[in-house]
Amino acid sequence: MAAANVSFRLNGKPVQLSVAPDRTLLWVLRTDLGLNGAKYGCGIAQCGACTVLVDHRAVRSCSVDIQSVHGADVVTIEGLAEGEKLHPLQEAFIAHDALQCGYCTAGMILTAYDFLLRHPNPTREEVVAGMDDNLCRCGAHVRIVDAILEAAPAMRGTQSP
16 A cells, blocks of 8 residues: 555644555554554554544544544643643642553543543543543552542643643
């Protein structure tokens, strides 16, 4: 298959690549661009470990072909912080020890980011339902929900990265 030219913004910076059009965003991020925050989990968009933001919405990068992000704004966990200042979600995950092994953490945080943009004042039950499709094999779900609830006030009224 012939290479395709793809251009998009990645963590606020323009990126231009020539890659096979059927490659997934996950593997382009990890192998071509050296960003390893998004993890390979299941490969079928069921676990959430590979979650990134595309045009301010959480997507499973293992199931997104690279051509579909042409012209889009992509944010990975590496681009969520502002320089050395962590995002409130990152700070809350640390404060609540909601990152036991860390494998799911980037996907959890980016899914929570999208969720909180759409639900700025959630109840515990809404957070549980909103995060239901992200898996944590360590069983840190209670701490993850607590961290998201703590970060919600800090995110109210914020803009997407």
